[in-house]
Amino acid sequence: MILLTYFDKLPCKELKLTRNNVFERDKNHCQYCGKSFPREELNLDHVIPRDHGGKTTWENIVCSCIRCNSRKANRLPHEAHMRLIRKPVRPKWRPVISLVLGNRERERWKDFLDLAYWNVELDE
Ligand SMILES: [Zn+2]
Secondary structure, eight states: OEEEEEESSSOOOOOOOBHHHHHHHTTTBOTTTOOBOOGGGEEEEESSOGGGTOOSSTTTEEEEEHHHHHHHTTSOTTTTTOOOSSOOOOOSOEEEEEEOOOHHHHTOHHHHHHHHHHHSBOOO
């Protein structure tokens, strides 16, 4: 069982830039076409591609559907004639994730890997 709670009044350390947190910030909406998708059908997109010097930061990473992602490819949004529906910003909330695992669940390796996939901090 995963309990996910948001506190917005806590003085905080920086919110980690993870796939999960980006999707949470963007509410599973592609930031180019504005439609919502299941997380499995979304990618993370570097607004300014890494080859153009774009950084892996809250301000440069958005949620994007696979279609928009492949359409944009390695270009700047305006080069692909695409616009973000809103400017990406660092979220104000801070998630507190408590993970409660029983003995049986502990053996469910796949769940663990899924969790790691969604919550790992993204590399530069
Ligand atoms: Zn899209």
